[in-house]
Amino acid sequence: MAADITTDDPITSTYRSSHGQLQAWVDEVAALTKPDSITWIEGTPDEWTRLTDELVEAGTFVRLDETKKPNSFWCASDPTDVARVEDRTFICSVDESDAGPTNNWMAPADMKRLMTDLYDGSMRGRTMFVIPFVMGHIDSEHPMFGVEITDSAYVVASMTVMARVGRQVLDKIEATNAAYVPALHSVGAPLAPGETDVPWPCNDTKYIVQFPEERMIWSYGSGYGGNALLGKKCYSLRIASVMGRDEGWLAEHMLILKLTSPENEVKYIAAAFPSACGKTNLAMVEPTIPGWKVETLGDDIAWMRIGADGRLYAVNPEFGLFGVAPGTGWDTNANAMRTIAQGNSVFTNVALTDDGDVWWEGMTEDAPAHLTDWKGRDWTPESEELSSHPNSRFCTPIRQCPILAPEYDDPNGVPIDAILFGGRRKTTIPLVTEARDWTHGTFMGATLSSETTAAATGAVGVVRRDPMAMLPFIGYDAGDYFSHWISMAKNNDESKFPKVFYVNWFRRDEDGGFLWPGFGENSRVLKYVVERIEGKVDAVETPIGLVPAPGALDTDGLDVSDEQIAKALAVDVDEWKAEIPQINDWFEKFGDKLPAVLWTELDGLKARLEA
Numbered sequence: 001m002a003a004d005i006t007t008d009d010p011i012t013s014t015y016r017s018s019h020g021q022l023q024a025w026v027d028e029v030a031a032l033t034k035p036d037s038i039t040w041i042e043g044t045p046d047e048w049t050r051l052t053d054e055l056v057e058a059g060t061f062v063r064l065d066e067t068k069k070p071n072s073f074w075c076a077s078d079p080t081d082v083a084r085v086e087d088r089t090f091i092c093s094v095d096e097s098d099a100g101p102t103n104n105w106m107a108p109a110d111m112k113r114l115m116t117d118l119y120d121g122s123m124r125g126r127t128m129f130v131i132p133f134v135m136g137h138i139d140s141e142h143p144m145f146g147v148e149i150t151d152s153a154y155v156v157a158s159m160t161v162m163a164r165v166g167r168q169v170l171d172k173i174e175a176t177n178a179a180y181v182p183a184l185h186s187v188g189a190p191l192a193p194g195e196t197d198v199p200w201p202c203n204d205t206k207y208i209v210q211f212p213e214e215r216m217i218w219s220y221g222s223g224y225g226g227n228a229l230l231g232k233k234c235y236s237l238r239i240a241s242v243m244g245r246d247e248g249w250l251a252e253h254m255l256i257l258k259l260t261s262p263e264n265e266v267k268y269i270a271a272a273f274p275s276a277c278g279k280t281n282l283a284m285v286e287p288t289i290p291g292w293k294v295e296t297l298g299d300d301i302a303w304m305r306i307g308a309d310g311r312l313y314a315v316n317p318e319f320g321l322f323g324v325a326p327g328t329g330w331d332t333n334a335n336a337m338r339t340i341a342q343g344n345s346v347f348t349n350v351a352l353t354d355d356g357d358v359w360w361e362g363m364t365e366d367a368p369a370h371l372t373d374w375k376g377r378d379w380t381p382e383s384e385e386l387s388s389h390p391n392s393r394f395c396t397p398i399r400q401c402p403i404l405a406p407e408y409d410d411p412n413g414v415p416i417d418a419i420l421f422g423g424r425r426k427t428t429i430p431l432v433t434e435a436r437d438w439t440h441g442t443f444m445g446a447t448l449s450s451e452t453t454a455a456a457t458g459a460v461g462v463v464r465r466d467p468m469a470m471l472p473f474i475g476y477d478a479g480d481y482f483s484h485w486i487s488m489a490k491n492n493d494e495s496k497f498p499k500v501f502y503v504n505w506f507r508r509d510e511d512g513g514f515l516w517p518g519f520g521e522n523s524r525v526l527k528y529v530v531e532r533i534e535g536k537v538d539a540v541e542t543p544i545g546l547v548p549a550p551g552a553l554d555t556d557g558l559d560v561s562d563e564q565i566a567k568a569l570a571v572d573v574d575e576w577k578a579e580i581p582q583i584n585d586w587f588e589k590f591g592d593k594l595p596a597v598l599w600t601e602l603d604g605l606k607a608r609l610e611a
């Protein structure tokens with residue numbers, strides 16, 4: 001019983017949980033995976049020190065210089081285990097049709113048989129860690145518990161940063177006999193007696209599996225963030241999206257920010273951009289326009305529920321940032337630099353400087369004269385390869401963000417005034433377009449497209465549909481997911497719902513340069529969004545939606561020609577006509593599951609483009 005153990009004692013294999021079902025699951029997993037020992041994670045600073053010391057000893061971590069990045073670590077993964085593996089990710093619903101046309105599927109019994117074989121003895125020679133965690137606030141009305149079992153100390157350290165973990169959570173699970181999401185992870189690299197370990201154990205065979213009806217996760221073979229930190233994408237998006245469908249709320253791949261105008265009016269904005277398309281950057285943006293202030297609430301995931309007043313309230317279920325390192329610098333995202341400067345962070349697949357700090361492309365204009373690259377080799381500015389993997393990441397506590405909004409910790413969240421959808425498109429998509437209403441906004445989200453990035457394995461730079469930036473994260477049939485979005489407004493008072501906008505920071509000119517300077521200048525678009533909500537500026541109807549009337553977008557002091565801004569904002573009818581057959585093909589994938597109102601939206605768009 002938890003009460004019998006003082007916080008000074010590490011919880012070890014001798015611990016028996018009073019939560020019978022949890023203890024039975026831990027016993028069952030241990031019997032299958034056959035670890036050398038079991039450690040229950042407490043979430044204390046002492047435990048962090050013990051774990052990270054062990055990771056240094058094992059050669060997985062390199063401790064960074066205390067004066068530069070206190071209590072922080074450099075880590076290099078196996079070069080084959082650097083990103084999410086979408087082709088190895090499965091939604092194992094009972095009925096195949098419930099996984100829909102965008103997910104891989106296998107029958108739950110078949111998948112369990114296959115993975116049970118893989119897990120058999122997979123933790124031999126290792127410690128099995130039991131991590132009690134809660135996504136969102138522990139004091140929220142319905143705390144969202146999980147327990148991750150893993151044989152990776154790297155995963156434990158990272159989960160300790162990314163989620164609220166440990167004894168306090170376990171105590172509450174036990175005291176309330178709470179339901180929790182069981183999340184099983186193994187790197188799939190058992191050690192024979194006397195065999196020496198490698199710094200980054202993993203397996204060529206990988207499975208990232210969600211069982212939506214059972215609210216259960218099984219992951220095997222990878223140690224990388226999105227595949228292995230199971231509270232993040234697997235729970236807070238794939239499993240939570242199914243819970244949201246069943247219970248009438250939304251689990252989304254969205255940042256949450258607070259925007260305060262010079263008149264002290266506060267607005268909350270959520271924004272869905274695909275992986276490595278700018279959420280962390282916008283969440284921490286330093287406005288270039290005088291008097292406007294941004295504060296951060298979340299950079300990756302938003303859970304949105306209808307509040308008592310009928311408005312949509314968002315919480316960030318996470319506790320840390322798992323941000324893309326390359327491109328993060330003092331010029332682009334100074335607040336992220338300030339956050340990591342406080343230390344307590346893990347840096348994976350970036351370069352190590354000779355004086356015990358980290359570096360990556362885009363951190364500073366000039367590269368250091370010598371580095372150790374992410375593959376452990378000597379690197380100089382003359383080297384042919386990048387010093388850091390394009391999907392290298394910093395893992396850092398969100399509480400260290402100097403512009404964290406205090407409401408971040410409010411279990412009830414904040415009322416969202418606007419939702420932005422955005423992607424990486426070289427052409428076609430204007431800087432900002434406003435939806436006429438929620439249904440049109442859902443159409444914008446459902447047809448969102450973006451170039452693929454290094455956040456997932458596979459080709460980079462290929463345009464694909466990425467609905468609501470959730471393509472890899474919808475835990476059920478995406479057609480049903482669109483219906484769920486439509487029904488959110490139908491079942492509630494749409495007049496209280498956020499306005500929806502579609503943005504694109506990544507449109508290019510003929511020479512391939514970005515038309516819009518992005519980063520801090522994106523605050524101009526945020527200001528426009530707020531002024532549209534308040535009816536202070538005008539917009540013009542176009543076939544695709546409302547765009548800023550001349551002068552409505554504040555370009556004061558912006559060092560960009562009017563011609564270039566016009567190109568960034570332009571609605572090119574021919575480009576849009578070329579988009580129509582692609583949207584048509586996309587929608588046809590969903591058959592009867594596509595809500596009819598989305599076909600109506602497409603017909604309307606077609607007709608307006610032809611007019």
Ligand SMILES: Nc1nc2c(ncn2[C@@H]2O[C@H](COP(=O)(O)OP(=O)(O)OP(=O)(O)O)[C@@H](O)[C@H]2O)c(=O)[nH]1
Nearest residue numbers: 275276277278279280281324326327455505518519
């Ligand atoms: N050109 C341009 N690049 C941007 C802008 N905002 C972000 N980026 C770049 O896009 C990359 C990814 O940005 P992030 O903010 O980390 O992406 P994210 O959406 O949080 O990604 P995930 O953590 O993978 O979900 C970085 O290399 C940024 O430098 C922008 O406004 N303009």
Ligand SMILES: O=C([O-])CC(=O)C(=O)O
Nearest residue numbers: 225226227233275300455
């Ligand atoms: O899940 C990850 O590893 C990182 C992430 O935010 C994404 O890919 O969208």
Ligand SMILES: [Mn+2]
Nearest residue numbers: 253275276300
């Ligand atoms: Mn993400």
